[in-house]
Amino acid sequence: xxxxxxxxxxxxxxxxxxxxxxxxxxxxxxxxxxxxxxxxxxxxxxxxxxxxxxxxxxxxxxxxxxxxxxxxxxxxxxxxxxxxxxxxxxxxxxxxxxxxxxxxxxxxxxxxxxxxxxxxxxxxxxxxxxxxxxxxxxxxxxxxxxxxxxxxxxxxxxxxxxxxxxxxxxxxxxxxxxxxxxxxxxxxxxxxx
Amino acid sequence: xxxxxxxxxxxxxxxxxxxxxxxxxxxxxxxxxxxxxxxxxxxxxxxxxxxxxxxxxxxxxxxxxxxxxxxxxxxxxxxxxxxxxxxxxxxxxxxxxxxxxxxxxxxxxxxxxxxxxxxxxxxxxxxxxxxxxxxxxxxxxxxxxxxxxxxxxxxxxxxxxxxxxxxxxxxxxxxxxxxxxxxxxxxxxxxxxxxxxxxxxxxxxxxxxxxxxxxxxxxxxxxxxxxxxxxxxxxxxxxxxxxxxxxxxxxxxxxxxxxxxxxxxxxxxxxxxxxxxxxxxxxxxxxxxxxxxxxxxxxxxxx
Numbered sequence: 324x325x326x327x328x329x330x331x332x333x334x335x336x337x338x339x340x341x342x343x344x345x346x347x348x349x350x351x352x353x354x355x356x357x358x359x360x361x362x363x364x365x366x367x368x369x370x371x372x373x374x375x376x377x378x379x380x381x382x383x384x385x386x387x388x389x390x391x392x393x394x395x396x397x398x399x400x401x402x403x404x405x406x407x408x409x410x411x412x413x414x415x416x417x418x419x420x421x422x423x424x425x426x427x428x429x430x431x432x433x434x435x436x437x438x439x440x441x442x443x444x445x446x447x448x449x450x451x452x453x454x455x456x457x458x459x460x461x462x463x464x465x466x467x468x469x470x471x472x473x474x475x476x477x478x479x480x481x482x483x484x485x486x487x488x489x490x491x492x493x494x495x496x497x498x499x500x501x502x503x504x505x506x507x508x509x510x511x512x513x514x515x516x
Numbered sequence: 517x518x519x520x521x522x523x524x525x526x527x528x529x530x531x532x533x534x535x536x537x538x539x540x541x542x543x544x545x546x547x548x549x550x551x552x553x554x555x556x557x558x559x560x561x562x563x564x565x566x567x568x569x570x571x572x573x574x575x576x577x578x579x580x581x582x583x584x585x586x587x588x589x590x591x592x593x594x595x596x597x598x599x600x601x602x603x604x605x606x607x608x609x610x611x612x613x614x615x616x617x618x619x620x621x622x623x624x625x626x627x628x629x630x631x632x633x634x635x636x637x638x639x640x641x642x643x644x645x646x647x648x649x650x651x652x653x654x655x656x657x658x659x660x661x662x663x664x665x666x667x668x669x670x671x672x673x674x675x676x677x678x679x680x681x682x683x684x685x686x687x688x689x690x691x692x693x694x695x696x697x698x699x700x701x702x703x704x705x706x707x708x709x710x711x712x713x714x715x716x717x718x719x720x721x722x723x724x725x726x727x728x729x730x731x732x733x734x735x736x737x738x739x740x741x742x743x744x745x746x747x748x749x750x751x752x753x754x755x756x757x758x759x760x761x762x763x764x765x766x767x768x769x770x771x772x773x774x775x776x777x778x779x780x781x782x783x784x785x786x787x788x789x790x791x792x793x794x795x796x797x798x799x800x801x802x803x804x805x806x807x808x809x810x811x812x813x814x815x816x817x818x819x
Contacts, residue, residue, distance in 0.1 A: 406596075406597050406598065406661070408592065408597045408600035408603060409589060409600075410593075410594050426592075427582070428580050428582050428585045429581015430580055430581075431520050432597075432658075435521070435662050435813075435814065436662050436663075436664055437664055438817070438818040440817070445581075448581070449580070449582040450581055450582065503818060503819040505819070506664070506818055
């Protein structure tokens with residue numbers, strides 16, 4: 324079942340390539356992004372579209388705690404889309420990996436295929452759900468909820484194909500890296516390294 | 517704790533394997549010829565083949581978040597998705613195995629009565645055998661095709677599941693043969709099943725060893741995922757349940773049963789208690805194997 328705008332891999336000609344740069348050194352683990360996402364997208368209790376992990380490094384007295392916000396990496400080459408047996412998972416023309424709930428039968432194969440653990444099963448709808456980069460907000464010219472709510476401005480969001488955008492400049496001017504890139508996923512969420 | 521994929525998926529993998537194995541054994545027996553020791557197996561395999569997978573498919577549909585939308589699988593074209601390929605394999609398998617079963621029914625019960633029935637049996641066996649192998653392998657490919665789960669992400673999982681499918685089906689037929697067939701020819705059929713199961717169990721063991729060696733020599737995430745069965749939460753279940761009770765003990769009893777035949781040329785005397793005990797152990801071991809793989813695989817993660 325195809326539906327309009329559905330593409331299997333990143334399209335040659337596309338409108339935009341939405342991307343995010345996360346400065347994890349700016350993250351305080353205040354969880355505001357997690358709460359904002361939950362409220363914005365009515366994410367059920369027990370499920371998350373984003374999260375913050377805390378990793379302790381070093382040995383006393385030389386120790387540090389590193390925060391790292393995580394979410395769907397909006398991959399260019401998403402394993403979740405590849406394994407979907409009905410074509411419900413797709414990449415939209417702006418490079419966002421989405422689930423068309425009408426075609427999702429709830430087999431949950433994509434949840435197993437995602438190396439980032441970014442997808443969850445929505446008990447009520449019986450379908451799989453995930454981060455949409457707040458597609459509905461983008462359509463209204465607003466940024467994703469996690470981006471606008473971040474008090475330390477740890478997230479930069481925009482069209483990476485537009486050289487004048489803040490996100491394109493952040494990618495160009497800094498050493499950025501994706502997570503688990505060795506999985507061949509080509510993520511569109513980058514971290515300052 | 518119930519994970520993303522739980523007992524329904526485990527049970528389906530078991531039932532799909534049983535059907536696949538029964539079809540392969542029956543198809544092979546049909547190939548081998550008209551002697552009664554083969555037709556005993558061909559007949560029983562044909563009677564068994566369609567039913568476990570029918571139940572298993574029902575469980576799979578029931579396991580979906582939206583079972584009533586399962587038909588969408590058939591209106592999609594997603595050849596890169598193992599699940600989509602598997603859906604068609606299962607459908608094809610069910611149709612072929614049902615048609616094949618029909619030809620083994622007594623004439624008055626047959627839905628379809630072709631003039632040259634033996635030729636049709638051979639043709640459907642020829643179609644059913646590769647499709648059966650496909651279904652047996654597919655259950656492992658479904659898991660193995662997911663790079664995000666290093667515990668699954670090796671082609672050896674598919675081989676292991678295939679050999680386990682053949683072994684569990686041999687075990688099931690071993691238990692069932694005497695209930696339907698008697699006499700010296702049936703005993704010969706039972707000998708073939710025991711002999712085949714010895715080979716299938718050996719193949720399983722000879723996949724488990726390189727599976728572990730390969731993982732140990734592989735990337736960090738593969739090595740760490742193996743900790744699930746090397747000290748982690750599934751260690752006891754795997755080594756005692758799957759390897760010892762599900763493979764080694766039935767292998768030993770089956771070999772002991774075969775020794776008088778092989779060493780002293782005596783005719784095979786099936787020992788009913790041994791047959792049932794070994795068969796049940798193989799079946800339980802096969803279920804535990806799938807349980808361990810489905811559950812441990814979901815905990816393992818990439819990177």
